Amino acid sequence: MKSLFTIVLIAFSFAFISCSDKREPNYQYFPNMYESVPYDTYGEYEIFPQEQEALLIAEGTISRGFTPYEYEDSPEGYQTSKEELTNEVPYTEENLAKGKELYDIYCATCHGENGNGKGYLVEREKILGVPSYDDQGRAITEGSVYHVMWYGINTMGSYASQMNNKELWLVDHYVMKLKAELEGKAPREFETESE
Numbered sequence: 001m002k003s004l005f006t007i008v009l010i011a012f013s014f015a016f017i018s019c020s021d022k023r024e025p026n027y028q029y030f031p032n033m034y035e036s037v038p039y040d041t042y043g044e045y046e047i048f049p050q051e052q053e054a055l056l057i058a059e060g061t062i063s064r065g066f067t068p069y070e071y072e073d074s075p076e077g078y079q080t081s082k083e084e085l086t087n088e089v090p091y092t093e094e095n096l097a098k099g100k101e102l103y104d105i106y107c108a109t110c111h112g113e114n115g116n117g118k119g120y121l122v123e124r125e126k127i128l129g130v131p132s133y134d135d136q137g138r139a140i141t142e143g144s145v146y147h148v149m150w151y152g153i154n155t156m157g158s159y160a161s162q163m164n165n166k167e168l169w170l171v172d173h174y175v176m177k178l179k180a181e182l183e184g185k186a187p188r189e190f191e192t193e194s195e
């Protein structure tokens with residue numbers, strides 16, 4: 001009796017096993033171990049603070065390499081930046097060359113290659129009121145140049161999204177160099193990078 005039972009059992013298991021299709025997954029006893037249960041992108045789940053898989057970035061987050069600009073977009077902010085903000089990027093020959101490159105791309109079309117306010121667009125009367133960098137009434141400084149690149153001023157747009165902080169300061173050096181040239185001042189001496 002016992003051996004008959006064994007034979008039936010073996011025959012039964014053969015029948016059972018031989019029916020499985022090897023190209024298909026077999027029975028899964030604990031499916032979670034084979035297939036994880038991830039959260040879908042942008043899915044709604046109660047477990048998250050806003051019941052949203054996509055969380056808001058933490059307050060005060062800034063992108064890598066970005067330095068926040070603390071002066072306000074107001075006449076007072078402009079004035080304070082003009083008086084106290086200075087360019088910390090070393091004034092080296094290499095940095096000035098990079099500044100020129102960016103200046104020629106972003107600024108020269110209006111301000112002119114030498115900063116006299118007579119760029120291509122001005123010559124063709126596409127834009128008016130572009131000042132020369134040696135304009136006495138404006139008396140621009142490193143700080144004010146950065147400020148207007150950051151926020152823009154009247155018909156001139158902002159460059160804060162086009163260039164990173166360092167690039168803006170490189171252009172700033174070049175603008176101050178053009179200003180000194182227009183005023184007939186002796187060129188500023190180059191520094192050596194001490195980093």
Ligand code: HEC
Nearest residue numbers: 106107110129130131138140144145148153154155156159
């Ligand atoms: C589309 C033309 C245009 C471009 C491009 C442009 N500017 Fe200007 N910029 C102007 C005009 C117009 C003004 C005068 C705005 C006013 O005060 O009414 C001005 C003013 C300025 C001033 C004087 C602001 C002051 O303190 O009174 C500076 C400095 C300056 N621009 C720098 C730059 C730099 C640097 C770039 C490139 C990153 C640049 N501009 C690109 C049109 C332009």
